[in-house]
Every structure is written in structure tokens, then in C-alpha cells.
Amino acid sequence: MNALLAILFVLFPSDDNIKIKDAWMRPSSEKMSTALYFVIENKSETADTLFQVDSDLAERVEIHETYSEGEMMGMRKVDFIVIEGKSTFELKPGAHHIMLMKLKKDINDGDKGEFVLHFKQAGDINVTAITKKPK
Amino acid sequence: MNKIILIAVSIFILFSLSCKEKLPLDKDLTKKSYNLINQEGEEVVFPEIIKGQITVMGFIFTHCPDICPMTTHNMYLTEKELKKANINEVKFIALSFDPDRDSPEVLKKFAEIRELDFNSWTLLTGKRTTVYELLKRFDVKAIKTDESVDEEGNSEYSMMHTDRISLIDENGRLRKNYKGSTLNVEELVNDIKTLKD
Numbered sequence: 001m002n003a004l005l006a007i008l009f010v011l012f013p014s015d016d017n018i019k020i021k022d023a024w025m026r027p028s029s030e031k032m033s034t035a036l037y038f039v040i041e042n043k044s045e046t047a048d049t050l051f052q053v054d055s056d057l058a059e060r061v062e063i064h065e066t067y068s069e070g071e072m073m074g075m076r077k078v079d080f081i082v083i084e085g086k087s088t089f090e091l092k093p094g095a096h097h098i099m100l101m102k103l104k105k106d107i108n109d110g111d112k113g114e115f116v117l118h119f120k121q122a123g124d125i126n127v128t129a130i131t132k133k134p135k
Numbered sequence: 136m137n138k139i140i141l142i143a144v145s146i147f148i149l150f151s152l153s154c155k156e157k158l159p160l161d162k163d164l165t166k167k168s169y170n171l172i173n174q175e176g177e178e179v180v181f182p183e184i185i186k187g188q189i190t191v192m193g194f195i196f197t198h199c200p201d202i203c204p205m206t207t208h209n210m211y212l213t214e215k216e217l218k219k220a221n222i223n224e225v226k227f228i229a230l231s232f233d234p235d236r237d238s239p240e241v242l243k244k245f246a247e248i249r250e251l252d253f254n255s256w257t258l259l260t261g262k263r264t265t266v267y268e269l270l271k272r273f274d275v276k277a278i279k280t281d282e283s284v285d286e287e288g289n290s291e292y293s294m295m296h297t298d299r300i301s302l303i304d305e306n307g308r309l310r311k312n313y314k315g316s317t318l319n320v321e322e323l324v325n326d327i328k329t330l331k332d
Contacts, residue, residue, distance in 0.1 A: 035200040
């Protein structure tokens with residue numbers, strides 16, 4: 001899988017118009033779930049779309065959003081996130097996040113995880129996320 | 136003499152009103168007992184396990200990647216703030232509303248990876264009917280969403296649920312509810328101090 005990701009990265013190099021910052025995950029344990037958060041900065045004049053995220057860290061990786069209805073809260077899968085031109089989109093607790101389901105190993109404070117973010121315009125962007133407890 | 140009594144009564148009324156405003160609920164949770172299981176697999180009875188202790192109670196499921204970890208972390212931060220203020224006798228309970236998947240082992244691992252202190256924390260699961268009866272006492276709702284079956288035949292689902300942390304006084308009375316994932320830690324710490332005064 002790593003080799004495949006590397007080939008994809010060579011074929012579709014990352015675009016400087018999209019910058020990924022402050023990627024982090026919450027600690028969690030094998031077979032469980034966690035969330036990946038980061039900030040997407042789109043420096044281009046045109047919108048771009050994040051439509052898929054891959055990682056060897058979990059069996060399933062999906063784009064999700066947290067929503068509320070009155071006092072109830074839930075999560076649901078979304079197909080993509082549009083980042084308008086010259087704007088910043090933050091995936092953050094209680095909002096959009098990348099859901100990692102069925103983790104293949106424990107992830108503790110300080111552990112790192114590798115991800116490939118797939119954008120329609122910018123192509124594939126490799127990201128390293130750190131595991132930490134929020135302050 | 137009459138003036139002194141009048142002033143004393145006025146102060147008492149003002150104090151009571153202020154307390155009522157800060158802690159608007161007063162629901163007795165001691166009238167019914169619930170047999171549950173803790174993270175060690177031991178049978179425990181709620182509310183006996185919190186008897187005589189101010190308790191912060193959160194409602195979670197461990198497969199939740201976002202809201203419930205925020206709720207748990209907010210309880211963890213509350214405990215840290217209380218310790219800074221030399222308040223160490225507060226009990227922390229996390230009750231799972233997903234007992235089908237949240238076995239004692241799963242709850243224990245969930246707590247360990249988040250460095251929760253079992254001296255003050257208890258994570259609870261149990262029979263589904265019992266858990267949901269207790270949830271009803273707190274007006275907490277939880278329903279399965281996006282249910283499917285994986286390749287191995289295991290049920291997969293998310294849950295929509297009340298986002299809740301509750302404060303219980305040392306007499307087993309529910310005193311206040313908070314939004315768990317976006318808790319104002321300072322507010323809860325101050326409410327605990329009010330209960331202790």
C-alpha cells in the first residue's frame with residue numbers, strides 16, 4: 001500500500017496552491033476509531049475539493065461531519081469538502097473531520113501517522129499528523 | 136434582636152436563590168438502583184457507587200471519534216482543574232450508551248489510553264435494558280444511525296445522542312446538566328465549589 005501511495009504521489013505531485021497545516025489526531029486504540037483534524041489553506045483563485053483521504057493506519061478512512069439536532073449530536077459521512085479560492089477551511093473537533101475506523105494499532109500521544117489527501121485540482125498531498133491530547 | 140433575625144433570614148434566602156440559579160435542578164437519583172458493570176468487569180450498583188461523593192457523570196460510546204472524546208477530555212480537564220484547587224474527592228463516571236460493543240475490556244482500554252485515573256474514574260456498561268433505564272433518568276437519548284454489516288458479519292453503526300455531562304451532589308441529587316463536548320470547564324469547577332461550600 002505504501003508503495004502504491006508513493007507511485008501516486010510521483011504521478012500526481014502536490015500543488016503549492018493547497019497548504020495543509022496543524023494535522024493532528026486524538027489518541028485511540030486498536031480496532032477503535034479516532035478523528036484526524038487539520039487546516040486547509042487554498043491560495044489559488046479557484047475552489048478545490050477534498051474528496052478522499054487514504055492511510056494505512058485504519059481499515060476505513062472517511063470524510064465526516066458532526067451535526068446537531070437540538071440537544072442531540074451525531075456524525076455523518078460527507079462525500080467531499082469544497083475549499084473556496086483564497087480561503088481556509090478547518091477540520092476541527094465538533095465539525096468536519098476525517099474519521100479513521102478500525103485502527104490497525106494503538107495510537108498514543110506523540111505517535112505520527114501518514115495520510116494522502118486527494119484533491120480534484122491540487123492532486124495528492126502527503127500529510128504527517130501527530131497524535132496529541134487537545135489542550 | 137428582630138433586626139438581626141431579619142438580616143440572617145434575608146442572607147439565607149439570597150444565598151438559596153443564588154445557589155438555585157447556579158444549580159437549577161434538584162432530581163433525586165437515589166430512589167432506584169441499577170446493576171451495572173465497571174471497567175474491571177465487576178458488578179456495581181448505581182447510585183451506591185457514588186454515595187456521599189460529588190459526581191461528574193458523562194455519557195459516551197467508545198467508537199465515537201469526535202464528540203465523546205471531547206466530552207471525556209473535558210471531564211479530564213475538569214479533574215485537573217479541581218486538583219489544582221486541592222479538591223480531590225470528586226468522582227468521575229462515564230456511562231456507555233453502547234453496551235453491545237462497550238465491554239469492560241473496551242472501556243478499560245479507552246480509559247487507559249486517555250490516562251484516566253481509576254482512583255477517581257469509573258466507566259460503566261451493563262445490560263442494555265438497565266443502561267437505557269438509567270439514561271432515561273438523566274433524559275439522555277441515544278439511537279443507532281448508519282447501521283450496516285461488515286464482511287465478517289459484525290454490525291457497524293454510529294450513534295446520535297444527547298451531548299451531556301451531569302453534576303450530581305453528595306446526596307445523589309442531579310443538580311445541573313452541561314453540554315459535554317463544549318463544556319465550560321470553569322463553570323463546572325465553580326459549580327462544584329458551590330456544592331462544597
